[in-house]
Amino acid sequence: MSSDNLPWVEKYRPAKLDDVYGQKDVVQTVRKFAKEGRIPHLLFYGPPGTGKTSTIIALARELYGKNYRNMVLELNASDDRGIDVVRDQIKNFASTRQIFNSGFKLIILDEADAMSNAAQNALRRVIEKYTKNTRFCILANYSHKLNPALLSRCTRFRFSPLADSALQDRVDYVIKAEGLKIASDARQSLLELSEGDMRRALNVLQACATAVESGEEITQDMVYECVGAPRPQSVMTVLDAIMSNDWTDAYATMTKIRKTEGLALVDLMSGFVSVLDKYELKPRTRMAVLQGLGDIEYSISKGGSDKIQCTAVIGVIKNALENEN
Numbered sequence: 001m002s003s004d005n006l007p008w009v010e011k012y013r014p015a016k017l018d019d020v021y022g023q024k025d026v027v028q029t030v031r032k033f034a035k036e037g038r039i040p041h042l043l044f045y046g047p048p049g050t051g052k053t054s055t056i057i058a059l060a061r062e063l064y065g066k067n068y069r070n071m072v073l074e075l076n077a078s079d080d081r082g083i084d085v086v087r088d089q090i091k092n093f094a095s096t097r098q099i100f101n102s103g104f105k106l107i108i109l110d111e112a113d114a115m116s117n118a119a120q121n122a123l124r125r126v127i128e129k130y131t132k133n134t135r136f137c138i139l140a141n142y143s144h145k146l147n148p149a150l151l152s153r154c155t156r157f158r159f160s161p162l163a164d165s166a167l168q169d170r171v172d173y174v175i176k177a178e179g180l181k182i183a184s185d186a187r188q189s190l191l192e193l194s195e196g197d198m199r200r201a202l203n204v205l206q207a208c209a210t211a212v213e214s215g216e217e218i219t220q221d222m223v224y225e226c227v228g229a230p231r232p233q234s235v236m237t238v239l240d241a242i243m244s245n246d247w248t249d250a251y252a253t254m255t256k257i258r259k260t261e262g263l264a265l266v267d268l269m270s271g272f273v274s275v276l277d278k279y280e281l282k283p284r285t286r287m288a289v290l291q292g293l294g295d296i297e298y299s300i301s302k303g304g305s306d307k308i309q310c311t312a313v314i315g316v317i318k319n320a321l322e323n324e325n
Helices: 024-036 052-071 083-095 117-129 164-178 184-194 198-211 220-227 232-244 247-261 265-277 283-301 306-324
Strands: 042-045 072-076 105-110 134-140 155-158
Touching (some): 024 052, 024 155, 042 052, 052 072, 052 105, 052 134, 072 083, 083 117, 164 184, 164 198, 184 198, 198 220, 247 265, 247 306, 265 306, 283 306
Parallel strands (some): 042 134, 105 134
16 A cells, blocks of 8 residues: 555654654663563553554664564454454464574554453463563553553553653654645644544644645644644633623523534533632642532443533533632
8 A cells, every 4th residue: 555545643653762752761761672572471551552563663663674474473463453453363373483583473462452251361371481582562551450460561661641741753754755845833723633643643633734736824723623622712601600690691602612612511511610720729729620510521431311411511610619718
């Protein structure tokens, strides 16, 4: 497939460890293991889009070069998650020695926290038995979903959400490579809305780039539209109405903006929390707002009436701020 047809997440996936952004300490440690030829079994865990898969694939390419395909087995454990996969595919690959290459093979298990308990238990024995000629790299979003006995066999690395500076470096590189024009406020909003997720940043950027004509500038409104997040001015309009006007007007304003922009109540609540974070409120007031909004979000997740929850949001914020004075 031509690289022009690839999603940018794949097109700009790091080819070597130097291109992995925002995980400096992890990359340095893993590179040192590789140089000394003493790579242990690895566990990379952390939020999506922080570079777990990119780091291990870049390491494998540096280790094996052109022989990469013969030496590496990649499995996505969310699809291949049963015990049969461990007994067949993994065991067969691990048990055969590589004739033309010294060293060890590498098995990458992506999204391993989706593996069944039986498969995880079977994997423990396979890891122990074939350590002489095979290394495992287990990738997961949540380490607590993995078997403790499996965790004890791996050296763990925590991948944190990427800092804005790391996201900015890579986003700027892609913008330059693709010849895009983007407004400075749109670029800043893209970084903030990505919340440390490189995959999300590149997907949103590609969606915006597809929507504009050649040479046209990507605007802040386009970024918010692609993400489906409420615009800051919309959040402020609703919040001002809640704080300053009576209940009827506040509800009318909230309903109008939600319908016009197609906003989910949960997204609007997240916007309120972000704005109120910048206000100087008494600790008691802040606790009342957060606890109230948390209860409402829980009610929404359980299928609570949207109309009732809207009115509850207004009530929670009004009550808390009235007690502030």
